[in-house]
Amino acid sequence: MSSFAAQSKNELTRVESPPCCRRAELSALVRINGTVSLHRRSIVLDVTTENAAIARHIFTLFKGLYGIHPEVLVRKKVRLKKNNVYFNRLTEDAKRVLLDLKILQRGHGDRLTQTEGIDPELIRSSCCRRAYLRGAFMASGSVNNPDSGSYHLEIVTTYQDHAAAICRLMNRFHLHAKVIERKKGYVVYIKEGDKIGEFLSIIGAHQSLLHFEDVRIMKDxxxxxxxxxxxxxxxxxxxxxxxxxxxxxxxxxxxxxxxxxxxxxxxxxxxxxxxxxxxxxxxxxxxxxxxxxxxxxxxxxxxxxxxxxxxxxxxxxx
Ligand SMILES: [Zn+2]
Known part of the structure; x- marks a missing residue:
């Protein structure tokens, strides 16, 4: 990941937002970085990230919204890159939280199913739409350094319906976003410099935006x-x-x-x-x-x- 992307994400973890927005933001983070597994017939949720500031942020969001303290684990990656991986793990509260975050929903016969796209209730207000994009970018976003050869910002998600929903959400802000399927998943991306600047502004990365625009103006x-x-x-x-x-x-x-x-x-x-x-x-x-x-x-x-x-x-x- 570029140094600029890391810097932007660190800035985003410090954005103050109201509870409605925190729910949207956490929903995006969990939807993209969460893994659900079954352990002795109950649901376990792990939300992982390689960024320590984002791991702390996820912990704070769980605590603030639901009054729960996830178990925090650190794994050292020895083989591939040497980054640590941080886990926020929920056990007994996992199901309640996943339902409230509109990631799971109750279907026929009380069966739990995954929600298609993004539940409209999460992104009803404009502030929450921004917050959702902020969460998604923190979860799996990346952006080229502004002084690199080309402008590129992307968010990766495993699910096609989710990628399409993120793309639609971005384009409600006229960002000219597109989706492409890659080996790592579905990639929602923006290619235009001024649209990348607008995206950074929309998600609240104002310091990063200033830096981005400075470099961009010089380069142009x-x-x-x-x-x-x-x-x-x-x-x-x-x-x-x-x-x-x-x-x-x-x-x-x-x-x-x-x-x-x-x-x-x-x-x-x-x-x-x-x-x-x-x-x-x-x-x-x-x-x-x-x-x-x-x-x-x-x-x-x-x-x-x-x-x-x-x-x-x-x-x-x-
Ligand atoms: Zn809101």
Whole structure:
């Protein structure tokens, strides 16, 4: 995960929110990072994260909303990455909490089933919709460093219906989010820099947003300056090359034929071009005796001079 993503998540754990929002946030965290298992016929819920601040945050949310203290466990990963994995484990309260968080629901014959998408009750108010996205981002979100080559923010979830619901929720804020299926699950992502900035603002990562925008503005400015320079250099090269070719041809005509042998309108263009090698065709047209001659007319006359020079070349070679 990028350092910027880690920094944003740490900031999000410090966002103060009302109880309605805390429930939405915790629901997203548990839905994405929770694992339900059966132990002696009762439900056990583990909510895992590799981020210690998020683990503490989950603990605080459980305590504040339900007055319960999850059991906290730490596993050291030895093989893959060396990050610790933190568990918030619920045993006797797991079922009650999962029902209240609208992750499980009672179906036919009191059977427990998983809720499709996101229960509308959780995200009724705008504040709670933001909170849900905040929870989802803390659970499995990542975002490229703003100075990296490309803009990318994503949230991964195992379930297709959940990914679709998160995507819809993001797009209620006009974030242009999309879903793609990957090996690690369903990925909801945003690709546009300004939309990533808006997302950070929506979920309350204001410090991170400021940093993101600072870097982005610098980068975009550098890019547009580079584009401008490249573009001007390219045009300049083309103009210079054309002028050099024209002058070479005019000198050939002067040597082999004499400019006074040319019709007046060609001779005039040739003389002005020799005198001002660096000017554009439009400027050249304005400097001709008799006043304003259009760019295309100047171009036509110069091409005529090119033809004459080419004929002279063929003649001298032959
Ligand atoms: Zn709320």
């Amino acid at each position: 400015m550098r890019n547009s300056v580079n584009r401008l320079v490249n573009c001007e250099t390219a045009n300049l090269n083309k103009t210079i090359q054309a002028a050099m070719r024209q002058i070479e041809n005019i000198r050939l005509i002067e040597r082999e034929l004499g400019l006074d042998q040319l019709p007046a309108r060609l001779r005039e263009v040739a003389e002005v071009r020799l005198k001002y090698p660096e000017i554009t065709l439009t400027e050249l047209g304005q400097m001709l005796p008799g006043g304003k001659v259009s760019k295309s007319a100047v171009n036509h006359r110069l091409r005529k001079l090119d033809e004459i020079a080419n004929q002279l070349r063929r003649h001298t070679e032959g």
